Amino acid sequence: MENSIVYQRLKWQSMEKRINQLVSKVNISNIQPVADQIMNLQQNLITARGPFCRAIMKSQSGCPHSSDVYASLVAIINSKFPDVGLLLVKRVVLQFKEAYDHKDEKKLRKTSKFLAHLINQEVVYEVVALDVMLLLLGNPSSDNIGVAVSFCLECGQSLLCSIPHHKIDEIIREFNRVLKKGVLRKSVQVSIVRLLAARRSRFRMYPCTSHELELVEFGEQVTHEVSLLHDISPETSLDDFDPKSGLDECDMFSRMMIGSRDSD
Structure with missing residues (x-):
């Protein structure tokens, strides 16, 4: 049963719902506990990095004055799962470019605010x-x-x-x-x-x-190099359930989680 596509799809939907719930409740007083719960998903977070990025960007767009809180949450997760952070940065940069091209001042302002705080948190x-x-x-x-x-x-x-x-x-x-x-x-x-x-x-x-937002220890942050000049893919296929995604989950987890080798 656990290997069936139906079961995997239900598991994916449950995980996506859990990520949305956790992201929606984050605030300045609970960033670390929320980050810990998200990181406890471990390899499932790597598989579901698309829904995680989508949840973060949706919440930030709806509540831009909390951009610093969302950036702090991303910084914690990025320090352990840098591929999750990199995908988020790429999508934020792409959203900025799209807002500029479409002369969408409201979205441009919101996105640039988030990007500024990702810079402040040394995510990019x-x-x-x-x-x-x-x-x-x-x-x-x-x-x-x-x-x-x-x-x-x-x-x-x-x-x-x-x-x-x-x-x-x-x-x-x-x-x-x-x-x-x-x-x-x-x-x-x-x-x-x-x-x-x-x-x-x-x-x-x-x-x-x-001080409340400085939650990543010095030397543990992973900083990504992304430019407006880069040819960036949003990797939207990661947003949807893929029955093949679980085939190499364990290997993917070991490669993509910072510190995995140190814990062996």
Whole structure:
């Protein structure tokens, strides 16, 4: 019975439902317990990394002000299951590109906020932040510049710690040039002024994260290199039940879980 396709499908559906339940209840006070429960799925989490990423992105889109919480949860899981984290980063970057192409300012703002916090949690390298700001500054509409300002405020402190300051200052100067043209909405002009002040104070009033969200030990984080310039596949086939996925589950688990060799 346990090897039947019907049983495997029921198991998949139950696991997908469990992941959705856990992701939907996460908050700043229970991130670690929720992460532990998700990681207890072990090889099942690897098999169901598609539904996990979909659940995270859906919850973040519905509650963008908790983006830092979702990024912290992803960081914990990514430290043990990096292929899960990599798939999530790829899909977030793809969603950003799609929102930009379709001029969907609302989705662009939500997605860039999540991406900023994934940078803050060292799930993805900061090079993608330069990609984001260069893209938005290269087409300086009020919507694009407004999103770029918010993005820079969210992860500016992280960028100061990891990117040469002259690169950041080049971007800041570009914001200043756009401001001086006087063609943006007044609210966006005000936000640029706020960004310029934040840079002068080294983003002191915009901390990249808080103590409650720093839940991955130093040296345990796995950071992925993903760029807007990369040809990325969302691997949507991972979202659906595949009866063949269980054939090499044990081997997949041993290869994809960080520390599996150390525990032998």
